[in-house]
Amino acid sequence: MDYFELNNGVKVPALGFGTYQMPSSITEENVAKAIDLRYRSIDTAQNYGNEAEVGAAVNKSGIARDQLFVTSKTQTSGYRSTLRGIDESLQSANLDYFDLMIIHWPTVDNLGTYKALEDAYKAGKLRAIGVSNFNSRKVQNLIDRAEIKPMIDQIETHVYWQENKMHDFLNKNNILHESWAPLGEGMSSVLNEPTIVNIADNHQKSTAQVILRFLTQQHIMVIPKSTNPVHIAENLNVFDFELTKTEIETIKNLDRGHSDINWPSSMEQEAY
Numbered sequence: 001m002d003y004f005e006l007n008n009g010v011k012v013p014a015l016g017f018g019t020y021q022m023p024s025s026i027t028e029e030n031v032a033k034a035i036d037l038r039y040r041s042i043d044t045a046q047n048y049g050n051e052a053e054v055g056a057a058v059n060k061s062g063i064a065r066d067q068l069f070v071t072s073k074t075q076t077s078g079y080r081s082t083l084r085g086i087d088e089s090l091q092s093a094n095l096d097y098f099d100l101m102i103i104h105w106p107t108v109d110n111l112g113t114y115k116a117l118e119d120a121y122k123a124g125k126l127r128a129i130g131v132s133n134f135n136s137r138k139v140q141n142l143i144d145r146a147e148i149k150p151m152i153d154q155i156e157t158h159v160y161w162q163e164n165k166m167h168d169f170l171n172k173n174n175i176l177h178e179s180w181a182p183l184g185e186g187m188s189s190v191l192n193e194p195t196i197v198n199i200a201d202n203h204q205k206s207t208a209q210v211i212l213r214f215l216t217q218q219h220i221m222v223i224p225k226s227t228n229p230v231h232i233a234e235n236l237n238v239f240d241f242e243l244t245k246t247e248i249e250t251i252k253n254l255d256r257g258h259s260d261i262n263w264p265s266s267m268e269q270e271a272y
C-alpha cells in the first residue's frame with residue numbers, strides 16, 4: 001500500500017474501499033472482507049445509511065484503530081446541524097473519531113458547515129477535514145475565509161474526466177485530490193476501453209488495475225467500490241507495477257473533460 005500525506009501531516013492510504021449504494025444489509029460483511037484483504041481505508045457517508053455497519057466491521061476487525069482510516073461525509077447545512085450530525089455519525093458508527101470528515105456537496109452555508117468541521121477537528125473528533133464536489137472557487141473561498149485549510153477535495157475523477165485543472169489547483173494549494181468513481185462507476189466503456197486493454201495486457205493486469213494505478217501514480221487517492229470478492233481483491237493489487245510515462249500520456253488522451261454522471265452542477269468545467 002502506498003500512502004499520501006495530508007497538509008496536517010496525517011498519512012492516508014492511497015487506495016481505500018468505497019461503500020456508496022452498498023445496502024446496509026451487506027456492508028458489514030463486505031467491509032470486513034476488505035479489511036481482511038488489507039484495505040486500510042473505508043469511505044462511507046451519512047447519506048449512504050451504512051455508517052453503523054462500517055463502524056461495526058472496523059470495531060470487530062481486530063486491527064488497531066490507528067491502522068485504519070475511516071472517512072464519512074456530512075449531509076447537513078450550517079454550523080449547528082452539522083456539529084450535531086458529526087456526533088450522531090460517531091454514535092451510529094460507535095467510533096471515538098473519524099479519520100476524515102468532508103462536506104459531501106456544497107451547501108447554502110459552506111462557511112458555517114465547515115466551521116463545524118473545524119471545531120470537531122479541534123475537539124479531536126476528526127483527524128482531518130475537507131470537502132467534496134467543491135470546485136476551485138468554492139475551495140478558494142474556504143482557503144481565504146476559513147481558519148483551517150481543507151485537507152482533501154473528493155471529486156468525480158476517472159479516465160474520461162480527469163479534472164486536470166482542478167488537480168493542478170489542488171496540488172498548488174497542498175490539498176489532496178481524491179477521486180470518487182475512479183472506475184467510472186463500472187461503466188463498461190471505461191473498463192473495455194481498447195487503449196487501456198492494450199496497456200493492461202502489457203502488464204498482465206486488468207483494466208481496472210491499470211486505471212487505479214494511473215490515478216494513484218498521479219498522487220490521486222482512490223476508493224473503488226465492489227461487492228464482488230474477485231474485484232475487491234483485484235482492486236487492491238495495484239502497487240506492484242508502474243505505468244511508463246508514455247502509457248500515462250496515452251491514458252491522459254482519453255480525457256473528455258466533462259462528467260459522465262452529471263452530478264453535481266458545482267463541478268461544471270467552466271467553474272473548475
Ligand SMILES: NC(=O)c1ccc[n+]([C@@H]2O[C@H](COP(=O)([O-])OP(=O)(O)OC[C@H]3O[C@@H](n4cnc5c(N)ncnc54)[C@H](OP(=O)(O)O)[C@@H]3O)[C@@H](O)[C@H]2O)c1
Nearest residue numbers: 018019020180181182183184185186208224225226227231
Ligand atoms: N463524494 C461523492 O459525492 C461521491 C459520489 C459517488 C461515490 N463516492 C464514493 O466513491 C466510491 C467509488 O465510487 P463508485 O462506487 O460510485 O464507483 P466506482 O468505484 O468507480 O465503480 C463501482 C462499480 O465498478 C464495478 N467494479 C469495481 N471493481 C471492478 C473491477 N475490478 N472490475 C470490473 N468492475 C469493477 C463495481 O461492480 P462490482 O460490485 O460487480 O465489482 C461497481 O459497479 C463510492 O463507493 C463512494 O464511497 C463519493
